[in-house]
Amino acid sequence: MGSTLAAFTSAFPAVALVFGFLLVLVGTTDGTRELVQGGWGFITVGLMVEFVLPISRRLR
């Protein structure tokens, strides 16, 4: 249970980025503006968790 949870939390940024890019791709192909915007939202979260949080923790 603990290791599954740990694997999930460490995979979170990658999942968010992949899901975000998929939404952007589908939204662009589809022409749905909302999907593209949501996709960029997920990409932002993925980038924040992957890069900004670890850097801020190291600086603290």
Add this chain to the structure above:
Amino acid sequence: MKAFIASFVKGQILLFAPQLALILLILYDRVSFYYGAPVVISLAVLWGWFDYSGKAQRRGASVLKKLERLVDDFGWLNFQEGGGAGSEMVVALLDKASFGSSTLTTPQLAMATTEKIKEVYFTLELWYFSMRQKVRLLLRKAASMIEYDLLEVVNEFIEFYGEFVEKVAEETLRLVAKGDLTSLESEREGFSTFKTRLAELRGRANAFLQSLRDDGLPVSETKVRALEVDPWFKTGTEISETKQSPQ
């Protein structure tokens, strides 16, 4: 309370500030709702997770520190000769006891039992140092520790304590009781101190285990085994019996 809020905000400010900013921007129609919603929700979930795991880690570290103190005290009392317990180590009685005039056992049988007890003692000593190392290792990596690790090491301590009391302390005292106790009169005070310290340690261990059970950690026992054998107490009873018998 103020310190708690301060630590909470300081630790998670990077997760909180963007949420607030995005909500304000969405409200003022500067940012699309479809862009802001996943960001705000994900950051809120992460905030909750970090807060929960941080609290769980702090609790785990505090429990481990208490366990480390108990393990250290147990070792000081039973294994580390230089640590101060010295002559109070219960197995030291085995080398001082004499069985020449005993009617309850023969010197050969006593020697064989002594060897067996010492063998178990050395095995438990190795187990003790491995357990102490495990507790220290867990304390160092408390950040990534999960509840299962904590439960496992607490249960190991309960099992170890019981094994030591049953197979070393009580076996030693049972054997010593069969020998000539008059030659061990000088050790009586040392044994009494040992017994008091072990009882005090048991009291602290029981309180610790009960608090863990109250906190919802399913520890195997809430009471560790008590030392129930006292060769001098038995002698005292026998003496009173012999005093009463002529009447």
